[in-house]
Amino acid sequence: MKRLALVVAALFVVSTLAAYAQITVSTNAVNNATIQPAGPRSGTNGKRYLNIEGNNFGNYASFGVVDFSAANLGLSQPVTDVVSIALKMYDAPAAFSVNGTVRFWLSEDTTTDIEPGTSPLRWDATALPDGVGTQLAPVHLLGSGTYTKTAADAEFVYTLSLPAAAKPYLINQINTGGIIRLVVTPAEDGVAATYSGYNHATIRPPQLQLEVVPAVTAFNIMGNLQLGDYGGDPSAVPISVTLRQNGVPVRSETVYTDSAGNYRISNVEPGTYAIAFKASHWLRVVVPEVRVTNADVTGVDAALTNGDIDGDNEVSLFDFGALVAAFGSVPGDANWNADADLDGDEEVSLFDFGVLVRNFGAIGDD
Numbered sequence: 466m467k468r469l470a471l472v473v474a475a476l477f478v479v480s481t482l483a484a485y486a487q488i489t490v491s492t493n494a495v496n497n498a499t500i501q502p503a504g505p506r507s508g509t510n511g512k513r514y515l516n517i518e519g520n521n522f523g524n525y526a527s528f529g530v531v532d533f534s535a536a537n538l539g540l541s542q543p544v545t546d547v548v549s550i551a552l553k554m555y556d557a558p559a560a561f562s563v564n565g566t567v568r569f570w571l572s573e574d575t576t577t578d579i580e581p582g583t584s585p586l587r588w589d590a591t592a593l594p595d596g597v598g599t600q601l602a603p604v605h606l607l608g609s610g611t612y613t614k615t616a617a618d619a620e621f622v623y624t625l626s627l628p629a630a631a632k633p634y635l636i637n638q639i640n641t642g643g644i645i646r647l648v649v650t651p652a653e654d655g656v657a658a659t660y661s662g663y664n665h666a667t668i669r670p671p672q673l674q675l676e677v678v679p680a681v682t683a684f685n686i687m688g689n690l691q692l693g694d695y696g697g698d699p700s701a702v703p704i705s706v707t708l709r710q711n712g713v714p715v716r717s718e719t720v721y722t723d724s725a726g727n728y729r730i731s732n733v734e735p736g737t738y739a740i741a742f743k744a745s746h747w748l749r750v751v752v753p754e755v756r757v758t759n760a761d762v763t764g765v766d767a768a769l770t771n772g773d774i775d776g777d778n779e780v781s782l783f784d785f786g787a788l789v790a791a792f793g794s795v796p797g798d799a800n801w802n803a804d805a806d807l808d809g810d811e812e813v814s815l816f817d818f819g820v821l822v823r824n825f826g827a828i829g830d831d
Contacts, residue, residue, distance in 0.1 A: 687727070
C-alpha cells in the first residue's frame with residue numbers, strides 16, 4: 466500500500482508539473498479586413514464585420530484577414546512551444562448569410578497593408594475557392610470549420626492544427642510581441658459566412674487562444690537556519706536539504722550557511738514545495754507550503770533541535786548511550802565521536818550532556 470501511495474503521489478507531481486508547463490493565453494483581434502474584388506471593404510462596416518463569401522457572390526466574393534497582437538497575450542516570459550491553437554469567431558448574421566465551410570491560414574506576411582484605399586489585396590477569382598492566390602504568402606493551412614447561421618454573438622470555436630513548419634515562425638512572433646495574422650477563406654463557392662469584426666459595438670470580436678509552454682525560469686529560496694545549542698562555526702556544518710512535492714522528494718542537495726546561518730537554494734523551478742532540513746546531530750525540520758512563482762522566495766527560516774547523535778531523528782536513550790561512550794573524548798581519541806560533541810567545542814563534556822537532557826524526548830518532522 467505504501468508503494469502504491471508513492472506511485473500515485475509521483476504521478477500527481479508529474480501531472481502538476483505538466484499543468485504548470487502549459488498555459489493558455491488569449492487575445493482579441495486588433496484589426497481586420499474583408500478583401501473583395503475591388504479591395505478591402507470600406508466604410509464603418511469594413512471593420513465592424515468580417516465576411517467570407519465564395520465566388521458565387523460576384524463583386525462581394527471575399528476572404529478575411531484578422532490581425533492579433535502577440536504583445537497583448539500577457540506573457541511575462543518567452544515560450545518554447547505552441548501546443549494548440551484555437552480561434553473564436555462570433556456570428557453576425559445577415560439576410561445573405563449561407564451555411565458552409567471556411568478555411569483558416571496563418572500568414573507570415575504581416576507587412577502588407579490591409580486598409581481600404583491603400584491595400585494591394587484583392588479577391589482573386591482565378592484562385593478558387595479561396596480567392597487568395599499568392600497574396601500574403603507564405604501561408605500555412607491551419608484547418609477548416611463550419612459556419613452555420615445562428616444568432617448575433619453566437620460563438621464558433623474552431624480548433625486548429627499548427628503545422629510543424631509554421632511553429633518556429635509563430636513562436637518567434639509570440640516572443641517578439643509581433644502581429645499574428647490569420648486569413649479566413651471560403652472553402653466552397655456558395656458559402657457566405659458573416660462574423661463580427663474587431664470593433665463591433667455589440668458583438669464580441671474574434672479571439673485567438675493559444676496553449677503555450679513558457680521557458681522555465683528558476684529562482685532562489687533563501688532564509689536562515691539556526692543550529693540549536695551550538696557554539697561552533699555554523700558555516701562548517703553540512704545541511705541536507707530535500708524539496709518535496711506532495712510527499713515525493715524531487716530534489717536533494719547539501720547546503721552550507723554563512724556564519725550568521727543564512728542559506729540559499731539556487732535554481733528552483735516554480736512550484737509548491739515542502740522543504741526538509743537535516744544536519745548531523747540535529748532533528749529534521751520540514752517547512753511546508755513554500756511557493757515559488759515568478760520571483761525569489763525569502764524568509765524560509767527554521768530552527769533545528771540538537772541532540773540526535775545517532776541520526777534517527779529522535780533524541781532518546783540511544784543518543785544518551787552514544788554520548789556516554791564518547792564522554793570525555795577530544796579529537797584524536799579512540800572513542801571520539803564528532804556527533805556527540807553537541808555544542809561544537811571539540812570536547813564531549815557535561816555541556817553536551819546538558820544539551821541532550823534539555824532536548825530529551827524530542828522528535829523531528831517526518
